[in-house]
Amino acid sequence: MRTTMVGFAMVLLLGATASGAHGQQIRGLVGAGISVPVGSLGDEAEGAAKSGGIHALAGVEWMPMGSRFGMRLDGGYQQFCTTLCDDAEGNLDVKYQIIHGSVSGLAEFAADPDGRLRPYVLAGVGIYNYKLRGDDVDEFTGGIDLEETDFGVSGGLGITMKLGGAGIFLEGRFHNVFAEDESLQYLPIVLGVRFGG
Numbered sequence: 001m002r003t004t005m006v007g008f009a010m011v012l013l014l015g016a017t018a019s020g021a022h023g024q025q026i027r028g029l030v031g032a033g034i035s036v037p038v039g040s041l042g043d044e045a046e047g048a049a050k051s052g053g054i055h056a057l058a059g060v061e062w063m064p065m066g067s068r069f070g071m072r073l074d075g076g077y078q079q080f081c082t083t084l085c086d087d088a089e090g091n092l093d094v095k096y097q098i099i100h101g102s103v104s105g106l107a108e109f110a111a112d113p114d115g116r117l118r119p120y121v122l123a124g125v126g127i128y129n130y131k132l133r134g135d136d137v138d139e140f141t142g143g144i145d146l147e148e149t150d151f152g153v154s155g156g157l158g159i160t161m162k163l164g165g166a167g168i169f170l171e172g173r174f175h176n177v178f179a180e181d182e183s184l185q186y187l188p189i190v191l192g193v194r195f196g197g
Contacts, residue, residue, distance in 0.1 A: 027061045029074070031169065031192020037080055038174070038185040041096075049096050053080035055188040061106060072104045072122060078186065084136070093134035098186070100175070102126030102154060116162040123155035128177045130184060152177035152184075166195040 036042070037049035059074025078098040085092065104124025111117040131147035156173030170191050177184040 025063050025065050025196075027063065027194055027196040029057070029059050029061065029169065029192055029194045031057045031171070031190040033057075033188055033190035033192075035078060035080065035186050035188040038187055040182050041080075041184050041186060048083050049080035049186070050083060050085070053078060053096070053186070055190060057188075057190050057192065061194075063106070063108065068108050070106045070108070072106050072124070073102070074104070075099070075101045076188070078188065080186075082132075092136035094132055094136050095134045096130065097133045098128055098130040098177070098184070100126045100128045100152065104154065108160075111159075118160045118162065118167075120158050120160065121156070122158070122173070123153070125151065125153050128152045128175075128184075130177065130179070148180060150178050150180070160194055166193060168192070169194050 033055050034051075035053040035055045036051045037053070041049045042051065054077075056077045057074060058076075059072055061070055061072045063070035076099070078096075078100075080096040082092075082094045082096060084094045102124050103126070104122045106120060106122045108118050108120040111119055127149060128151070129147070129149045152175060154173055154175045156171055158169055158171030158173075160167040160169040168191070170189075172187060172189050174187050175185065
């Protein structure tokens with residue numbers, strides 16, 4: 001899956017370069033933040049994910065000149081420590097890792113006459129790979145491989161503040177992964193930089 005994500009990133013980079021050369025409005029973005037597990041992923045059961053997981057995001061957006069509507073391709077990395085990391089649960093090194101690649105529709109609006117503040121909404125579909133990782137995973141699972149890859153959906157809201165040819169964005173985006181037993185849900189809050197348009 002790591003090789004797949006590297007390939008995905010290369011496709012994003014090549015797509016941005018080729019499209020930019022043809023005068024289309026292509027924007028890159030990178031960001032990082034924290035996440036809150038939702039639903040069964042964050043319940044109080046042994047081994048549940050804890051709030052405050054790390055999240056990293058990178059992608060490209062295509063927004064036609066003069067249009068409020070476009071598309072985003074992105075990839076993200078997510079890691080949650082579990083309740084097993086707590087001293088009361090044995091201080092075990094057991095973490096959730098989620099890696100995704102998504103394509104989303106994007107709608108952007110101007111919040112002021114100068115267009116410096118731009119709220120936006122996005123929604124899309126993606127592929128999610130998730131597993132437990134850490135030095136003590138085998139002790140917790142009995143050596144069973146729990147890695148899976150499934151489809152999921154996401155949707156969120158954000159706002160960008162334009163600063164010359166770049167901008168700073170703040171985004172909240174809900175993810176729902178259609179896992180085999182029950183859905184995995186989490187909400188990253190990301191602060192990042194958007195550049196190129």
